[in-house]
Amino acid sequence: MRTTGRPQFLALCLAGAVLLMTAPDPAPAGPPDDARRPPLDYPEATRGDVVDDYHGTTVADPYRWMEDIDSAETRAWVEAQVALFDSYIADVPARNRIQDRLTQLWDYEKFGIPFEKGGRYFYSYNSGLQNQNVIYSTPSLDAEAHVLLDPNTLSADGTVALAGLAPSKDGSKVAYAVSDAGSDWMTWKVRDVASGDDLDDQIRWSKFSGAEWTPDGSGFFYGRFPEPKEGDDLRAANFFQKVYYHQLGTSQDDDALVWEDPENKDLRADATVTDDGAYLILTLGRGTDDKYRILYRPLADLDAEPVHLVGDFDADYTFIDNDGPRLFFRTDKGTPLGKVIAINVHHPDPEDWETIIPETEETLLGANRVGGYLIAQYLKDARSQVKLYDLAGAFVREVEFPELGTASGFSGDRDDTETFYSFSSYTRPTTIYRYDLATGASTLYKEPQVGFDPDDYTTEQVFYTSKDGTRVPMFISHKKGIAIGPDTPTLLYGYGGFNIPLTPSFSVSRLVWMEMGGVYAVPNLRGGGEYGEAWHKAGTKLQKQNVFDDFIAAAEYLIDQGRTSTPKLAIQGRSNGGLLVGACMTQRPELFGACLPGVGVLDMLRFHTFTIGWAWTDDYGSSENADEFEALYAYSPYHRVEQGACYPPTLIVTADHDDRVYPAHSFKFAAAMQGAQGCDNPILIRIETRAGHGAGKPTAKIIEEAADEMAFVVHELGVPLPEAD
Template sequence: MKLKSALTAAALMLPLAATAAPKGAAKPPATEKQEKVDTYQGTEVKDFYQWLEASNDPKVKQWTDAQNAYTRGQLDKLPGREGLRQRISELLSWKSPAYGALQEAGGTLFAMKNQPPKQQGFLVVLGSVDDTSKERVLVDPMVVDPSGHTTIDWYVPTLDGKKVAVSMSKGGTESGDVTVYDVATGKAMPNEMVPHVNGGTAGGSLAWNADGTGYFYTRYPRGEERPAADRDFFQQVYFHQLGTPTEKDTYALGKDFPRIAMSALDTSEDGKYTVDVVANGDGGEFMVYLRGPSGQWTQVSKFEDRVIRATFGKDGALYLVSRKDAPRGKVLRLPLATPTLDKATVVVPEGEASIQGIFPAKGRLYINEQLGGPSQLRMVDLKGQSLGLVPTLPVSSVGGLVATGDGDDVLLVNTSFVQPTAWYRYSAKDNTMTKTALARTSPLDLSDVEVVRTEATSKDGTKVPLTILKKKGTKLDGKNPALLTGYGGFNISISPGFNVLSGLWLEQGGVYAIANLRGGSEFGEKWHAEGSLTKKQNVFDDFYACAKLLVDQKYTQPKKLAIQGGSNGGLLMGAAVTQHPEMYGAVVARVGIYDMLRVELTPNGQFNITEYGTVKDPEQFKALRAYSPLHNVKDGTKYPTTLFTSGANDPRVDPFHSRKMVARMQEANGAKTPILLRANAETGHGMGTPLSARIEEEVDVYSFVFNALGMKYQPPAKKVSAPAPQ
């Protein structure tokens, strides 16, 4: 049924009073109520805070400023704040560099490097993974924009490694323009900028042709090609010839794609083939197109074929990951000469683990697999015969594979909850892992931290993986402060990773827990499907079960238990605090979605429909209304103290969600606990946030949580660094 919205005559008006909240105010500013009624599927739903959706309205800006002033008054006075600031600054500014996104092209190795105190990561050319003194900076966003608000979204080198296309965006918008740089000189090619190749809705991608004279790229509507409301949609693939104005770029593919299509492009090693893996929004459906030497695009698979990945091999084949009749995935080999799905053969059948990706080497396939959170790297020969597992760290994440040499050796990144990220060289001949110079050291010592892998039992009996980090010898007496996080959606799993802020928590005697909830990719498509659309409530039940385990097994108690999550994990926080407010002592909800009935009216919310559902479907509306955090805040309920964060430039989650949720919870809260909004005017969803801004946010978050749980910050007795990589 068509959505109907009407302003009722009996609109309830309260004083706006947003001007009456100076910094340090003891109470939050009063919020005006304007009763609106929306009708969904014949059901009338009142919405008193719809006016807060208008980000550019001066009244909304005034209200946001007043909320920020109230929040600053609450946070700035917290005890222990300056000690936390010093420690968090030390941890996040640790000068051991981090390397990521390695790519090899034409014998040249590229990488993104983060090196505090630089505000943003930058692109480097590596002389050797064993000697970082030979690297040189190729593109530094701080040179492009000294303010620190420009970030590199991604980069793609030509096949010969002589040029590189770089997407850069500003202020967390993720709206990236592509510039081409000459690798030898580090200079941008004149008049070579293509606008808005990347976006916060459909992302962005690029694939070079064989000789590096042009590239296919994702193009959003420009100018008056479509109405303003459609310009974050209808992404298509165009071709840009270097040396020609972008207005002369030619259409390649996508006129028949869905409105919410998202393309990911890649080129074969010889440059003869280009593949486009097209997503139908965020729900996990994909189709594959292939362009061959004839210049024609062929559709290899449709959404219903359940192919989710496509990777070029070195043997004249396209390797596919398919979930057709295989929820945990199988690997298919498709000869490029006959690119129709009926010619594909199964190389690796479905197994126990969930296949996430494949990396074909000369004589073997590396298969990245998920098993409940941690990942593993399995190997098979080109006929599918098992070659065992790569010997990675226990309970770890592995990825980022890059070929090294002409054989089967690879570079890969490996990290765990207690081991900093490092790049390793895997020798196929010797089955050995050797740490390279691209390895971070640690600013704190986690050698006394143990990693406990357990399972909680959800409401319907499902076993939910839960990882618990604690110092050895921690007493299970229910008195420990604990911090629990989760995500549960979009086929994304929380995999093990070294996090200095969880290290800070452990350093202070806390227990840190990570829940691997349904909705993610931990056990394949079935696991994802059981946490999406009309089954989304399972995610929240899973999370509650994990929280209950921490209490029942005396790791902590409700008033000592804090929870935090962001984006879809922010939605999780909203559901957790409204469904079980008695269970938590503090909640941190970052850039989250809280109005599930109006999220699809935002650009990226329409991409989310394939994951969350739509109010236009009767059953999906019923499910959305049942858990929508905003609509489940109850008057007089005693809510735990909660901190909401938002970014004004967020292209993925409109900050109005946080504004409306804060207004409603402040109105309804039956306890004296503060409900706070931390709205940043210069950031987005988190991508591209400058280092200094990230430090400020984490100081606020941890001083907030420490105070809520009755923790007193204790400076570490001495600063211990892990040994340098060998």
């Protein structure tokens, strides 16, 4: 089964759980100015005397000591910050009502996209408020399904999550990975589908890797890193990944080394087995740039050295499937918006490549081969468009969708006659459809029942002009019939990085925000993947400021159009989006009414020294390069904090087990902001325990975080709340 998208190891920066927000229809406003609390008494944070020299520029780093997140001093500071936030949020009257409303709406059935292996179907399901989704298996979609994997039984607090799932080709076994407390580290295990029992096999120290079975189900390929030193597993940089083959029934110590590159510590590889079992494909990459080198070897020859086929980290080459010796790839070589090509392993020279699906006006995200078709998934102005082609590249048909939104799925094997996909929008919950490949008919398979009417809400797409004249799209969603004006509370959410597009998707928190009369706006900033590689590159390295300018211009557009005003405008982003918020609020603090930087990359001079941060230099650059240092230093949120400036009310969000974006980023930024704040606006940090960057977070923790964030926004913007029942 091939799937659309970039290799597993490039999932190094999450767009993240988009804002978790809430509440019902309007009524009295928030607290008047004279009812606001006195200035907060922030925990003391010692200013150290660390100073670094970057290419002749001296830069102070007074909170370097916070990078030791387990030191007694850091833990004491964290505990004091937790107590401060708890005290603040306990005094917000709307907090409990918000959580109640969130919980009420969150309690609906959630269905995953089914997929078939060896005549068995597998899918995920959540009855409503289960902390983790449960994996089911069934011999047919009409038969009774049984529970195959229930992560909720693995920990009392729901913090052990399923991080990967790979059924064998005959569907008799599944390799599955679990992660603890939100860490990126995964432990792979193997379960027998018929009995539900685990085998003795166990794989440790895997990260950013899938499991790829051999056709006979005797074993699988996987990637792992060297075991870190004791105590360094959440902080140390991850280098020298290797690919191994694990034979079932043997110890991990006996696994066969398939690929390594001891000369290049930053290279990593994803292993793929072709559906016909002929080849093992290795996709080599470094960093997070979509530029690869492809190696291959006959699968059956375990002693064969992988042979270079195409690419030298010059372009994207995402493997789709093969037709004998012809291998299909999605590439942007010479075509920034992408195309599908075929390369014959016996004649791999570029002049012998075949163009199967040429570049179009839309961005080609990827393609799957299912049955006798290539299913190509495009973005047209940041919304989904899906087209079917035959294997020769002849257009067959386009898939019709009910509205502007996001479709995903369309996976399967070469002998399938059906596929499944999900569709969602800002106002439509994720709905599952079965697609008949022969007729092109989409049949509703699973539709969630949420306690609201989607027809009561609307989404429009507008285009605005950024600082340098670039035309940028933005989705604006809200409840129909509300009065739009300067007093309209508005949440502006952004990301803008790593070639990741932000497309319409459903969230209970956003629904509740709109339910109480709020507007939800999402601009598609440069740095993302909405318009191909040129759009992505225009928001990277020395051009990263374009992303911040695009976001600031979105805020100015909403204000200039009379849709909101500064006192009613909140901004939020997570991960790279946390950087976005941090940069914009330090550059234009007077523009925003509240700011929520979540799990953000906030120290741009040292991010590459933690865990997988070095991989992000493809997008950000590195302070070790003089030109890139100047650009990074100019916008690094931690370093741009000015003593005595008046910053908007700010809630920084992080987690103590985040080994993607190390929590010291948020700790240092919070300490700097609290020490510099020149007015009474609160600067708070919410620190989650036993949680990571976002993936695998239990439902209970998601709802709690949502309620806290929403309560903060409601209080600080004076958002109207409904009358109590």
